[in-house]
Amino acid sequence: MKKRIVAVLIASALTGGLLTGCSGQISNDYVTVKKYKGLEVPQVEAQEVTDDQVEQMIQSNLTTVEEITDRAAQNGDWVNIDYTGYIDGEAFDGGSDTGAELQLGSGSFIGATEDYEGFEDQIVGHSKGEEFDITVQFPEGYADPTKSGVVAQFHIVLNGIYQQNTAELTDEWVAEHSEDSDTTEEYREEMRGLLEESNEQDVRTQLESGVQDALLSQSEIKEYPEGAVDAQIQQANEYYSYIAGLYGIELSDYITQYLGTTEENFNASVETAAQQTVQLDEAIKLIAEKERLEPTEEEYEEEIAQYAEDAGTDDVEAFKEQYGEEELRMSVLREEVLGYLVDHCVQVEDSGESE
Structure with missing residues (x-):
């Protein structure tokens, strides 16, 4: 690519140093820029936007979250928890969090072993506001080898239980939720x-x-x-x-x-x-x-x-x-x-x- 030649003659001192230019190059007390126009x-x-991406976005918009206060947590619910993990009575690095969001049954946290229920399984049945302790076992071959097969206790505070609900896409729903569309096709x-x-x-x-x-x-x-x-x-x-x-x-x-x-x-x-x-x-x-x-x-x-x-x-x-x-x-x-x-x-x- 050919270089654009720009001849700049500056005769006065400018703020931040003397600005000079020659063959597209500019400079002051701190930096020289050899070229800035036509950078490759x-x-x-x-x-390209696919139909699947459009439908995924629509499904996301149709989904609302409802807080559950009249029953205990079930598999499939989302929960918000604080937790602190202990091994041999001592809190361990990386074993604590506040306001963590978790879908029960997702398998995101420590799973069940032959001797112990999984982390998520032991939250099922508890209600908002409860504090309780659970015992789990890190799986063999865990990413951190110092915890592989180790038994740990977690103190848990259940801050909230939530359920996702998905509405049906109709012209009526569109009219209520969109300022620019009246029908489902327009909404898509x-x-x-x-x-x-x-x-x-x-x-x-x-x-x-x-x-x-x-x-x-x-x-x-x-x-x-x-x-x-x-x-x-x-x-x-x-x-x-x-x-x-x-x-x-x-x-x-x-x-x-x-x-x-x-x-x-x-x-x-x-x-x-x-x-x-x-x-x-x-x-x-x-x-x-x-x-x-x-x-x-x-x-x-x-x-x-x-x-x-x-x-x-x-x-x-x-x-x-x-x-x-x-x-x-x-x-x-x-x-x-x-x-x-x-x-x-x-x-x-x-x-x-x-x-």
Whole structure:
């Protein structure tokens, strides 16, 4: 692919450093971007929506969940439970959870052995609000060899019992539940359209990922802004510590047990990812400056308010405080520039690199 030659002469200092350009290359104090228009990315095509997918979506929409309060749990019910597992009287890593959702009879949890009933079997017959203890045996050949064949006790709190009900698709149901359709056939076409929109968004997401990879290969970092990489590393460590906490274990244990690596390799990977993130963000800022893509203050506020709404809150100021206004503004800018790069990229077959 031929390179577009762009001669840019800049004679004044701009915010964030001197912006220079030559043969399509732009640069400032932090980063040099060799090329950003016409980035080559792997070709992506939207998946065709099938009739089965349409019907699956309709069935999902027809299904409602009803809380059961007048009887005990039965096979087929969904339950919400808190549980804590013990081996020889000691709580064990990965054996606790709160608000876990489980369909009884699904076989998702520890099954029955010759001597003990299965985890799910022992919830059947209990009612909402009950606390009780069960004993199970991990199967031979369990993924964690230290638990293979081991007997464990679980303390369980049954928070709720739920039953799924599926309505029949009729014109009457459609009229009640859809703003755009009156008949079942119209509703099927409405659902097909939504799935097609989703597939198109998937294409856009893949292209955005492609242009990020291409931009990374077409940029060179000169100097990392002070504290930027450390901030990204801290953010990553806080995230993984939070995930580890959900499993009831320390970060070090999560790294070895669930990520399957050493702390040294984990830290090296986090540092590399942090450096790449900062490099990309600096390249994005530079392109935004060059192409005048910086959103207005009004646009920033509108997008951040939309982020907050998508997160289920109308308190925008609290949302900013929680996630950091600077990071939210960077997310808005990132979307704007990535959209520009996607609009100007070139999709190629069997190629994962930009020239």
